[in-house]
Amino acid sequence: MALYLITLEPLEPYFFGGERTFGFGKNTDMKQTYYILSEKTPSQPSLFGTLRYLVLKSQNALDNDKNSARASELVGDKSFTFEKALGNSARSETYGIIKGISPMFLVNNNVWYVKTPYDHKPKTGDRFNSVYTPFQMSESPRITYGNSISLYPCDYNAKDGYGGGYISLSDLTVVREEDVLMTGTRVGINSHRTEEYYGSGGVEEAYFKRECFMLRSGYKFAFTADIGDNIFKDCYDTVVFMGQNKSPFHCRAEKCDISFDTAVESAFKKIEREHTVMYAASDIVPLGEYSDCSEVTDYYIADTRVMRSLETVKNADSYYNRLKKSKTLYKVINAGSVFYTNDKGIFANKGLETIGMNKLIEI
Numbered sequence: 111m112a113l114y115l116i117t118l119e120p121l122e123p124y125f126f127g128g129e130r131t132f133g134f135g136k137n138t139d140m141k142q143t144y145y146i147l148s149e150k151t152p153s154q155p156s157l158f159g160t161l162r163y164l165v166l167k168s169q170n171a172l173d174n175d176k177n178s179a180r181a182s183e184l185v186g187d188k189s190f191t192f193e194k195a196l197g198n199s200a201r202s203e204t205y206g207i208i209k210g211i212s213p214m215f216l217v218n219n220n221v222w223y224v225k226t227p228y229d230h231k232p233k234t235g236d237r238f239n240s241v242y243t244p245f246q247m248s249e250s251p252r253i254t255y256g257n258s259i260s261l262y263p264c265d266y267n268a269k270d271g272y273g274g275g276y277i278s279l280s281d282l283t284v285v286r287e288e289d290v291l292m293t294g295t296r297v298g299i300n301s302h303r304t305e306e307y308y309g310s311g312g313v314e315e316a317y318f319k320r321e322c323f324m325l326r327s328g329y330k331f332a333f334t335a336d337i338g339d340n341i342f343k344d345c346y347d348t349v350v351f352m353g354q355n356k357s358p359f360h361c362r363a364e365k366c367d368i369s370f371d372t373a374v375e376s377a378f379k380k381i382e383r384e385h386t387v388m389y390a391a392s393d394i395v396p397l398g399e400y401s402d403c404s405e406v407t408d409y410y411i412a413d414t415r416v417m418r419s420l421e422t423v424k425n426a427d428s429y430y431n432r433l434k435k436s437k438t439l440y441k442v443i444n445a446g447s448v449f450y451t452n453d454k455g456i457f458a459n460k461g462l463e464t465i466g467m468n469k470l471i472e473i
Contacts, residue, residue: 111209112339115366116161117217118152118331118350123294123322124357126152147321150291151214152352154393155190155419157333158211158465160350162186164361165208165337168346182206192395192419192440195461203461207338211466212370213392213445216290216325217332221280222373223290225446227389227473228273228411230284231265242282245272247385247409247450261385261409261450272411273446279377290329296320322355331359333466334370371471378473386452392469394443394457403449406456412447416440448473 126149152160162185166172171180181187186205188194194203216223231243245263266272275286297319325331342363350361374391385408396403403410418436449456454470462468 111336112341113366113369114335114337114342114363115217116157116164116211116333116335117362118160118352118359119362120325120331121349121358121360123296123324124148124353124359125320125322125355126150126156126352127354145319145321148323148353150287150323152331153417154211154214154466156352157214157331158190158208160352160361161208161211161333161335161337162205164346164348164350164363165206165341167348167350168342190419190465192436192462193438195459195465196395196397203464205464207341209336210464211336212334213466213469214331214333215370216276217330218328221278222332223276223278223285223329224374224391225444226273226275226277226284227387227448228413228446229263229387229448230273230277231263231270232272232274233267233270240283242277242284242381244381244383244387263409263411279373282377282380290326292324292326294322294324296322334366335363371469374471374473381473385450387473388449388451388454388456388470389473390443390445390447390449390469391471392445392467394445394447394468394470395440395459395462396443397457397459403443406453407449407451409450410448412443412449414441414443417442 125146127146163172165184166177166181169180169184171177171184184206185208186203188203190203190205213224226242227244229244231239231245233239234243246265247261248264249261275284276290277284342365345362345364347360347362349358351358370391374389378389390412403412416439418439420435449470454472457468457470459468
């Protein structure tokens with residue numbers, strides 16, 4: 111086995127879809143939204159799917175009747191879905207020579223950046239804290255909640271918020287999100303909203319607006335992958351296409367000598383704390399008894415969103431039926447959230463950890 115660093119540099123503005131989409135181009139009688147906003151970063155399932163494609167491409171085994179057996183040997187024969195992962199927490203699905211990937215992070219000039227922990231205090235007075243500055247946690251005055259443990263950030267200011275941006279693993283400096291990402295707007299006419307489907311007002315109904323994102327110069331998406339030795343040799347360069355617009359990304363895979371977990375742990379070990387803090391290095395799908403975080407932690411700072419898994423259907427009868435959305439809408443705790451608890455396994459799930467989700471690291 112070998113550890114590879116996979117970097118993805120967008121070559122144009124990209125669009126990663128969420129719940130608000132144009133319906134994969136399908137005709138529908140339902141009125142569709144005219145404005146959609148991209149997710150800022152690719153999801154872990156998207157990255158995992160890209161890696162599987164990359165393995166097949168590098169080995170000239172892109173799936174067809176001739177290469178089907180070889181493709182299954184290299185990357186497995188089934189797509190990842192939340193349904194399978196959550197229903198199979200005791201063991202991980204197998205994906206050929208791919209053993210797992212890390213959570214997504216950013217790279218700029220060989221420096222790794224992760225989501226800033228949500229216990230970071232953004233400002234002191236009117237001054238922006240450019241270096242990671244954890245909130246001061248206190249048990250006085252007594253405040254009880256959840257499991258009756260009284261702990262809270264005594265220097266929190268609601269106007270300043272918490273966390274934000276990305277943090278360097280080399281020196282714990284904080285980079286604001288606007289210094290990493292920029293937006294771009296695309297407008298046009300959706301061919302599936304013409305007069306044929308919307309009557310005489312079809313032309314006006316056909317206009318749409320799509321808000322895309324782009325990384326600023328120097329930044330790249332990245333993740334590490336445990337994979338079969340020599341599959342990419344020492345280095346492999348290519349172009350892959352991701353997102354709803356099939357945006358091109360320059361992809362580079364090269365051998366790496368440090369794991370993601372080790373890099374994060376080493377960066378934060380200099381921080382002195384009175385309480386154990388578990389950092390969500392990735393997005394997390396809360397599980398069963400741990401769905402209510404206040405019942406299993408002393409305190410937590412988190413925010414959430416919802417998402418679905420997208421499964422590729424082999425031998426589909428049309429292009430639009432190749433992509434199957436999960437019926438269930440899953441609650442996801444965002445990367446950067448922090449949990450004050452001694453229980454390091456509160457969100458453990460091997461199926462999700464394989465694709466780089468549900469990764470908690472003590473900081």
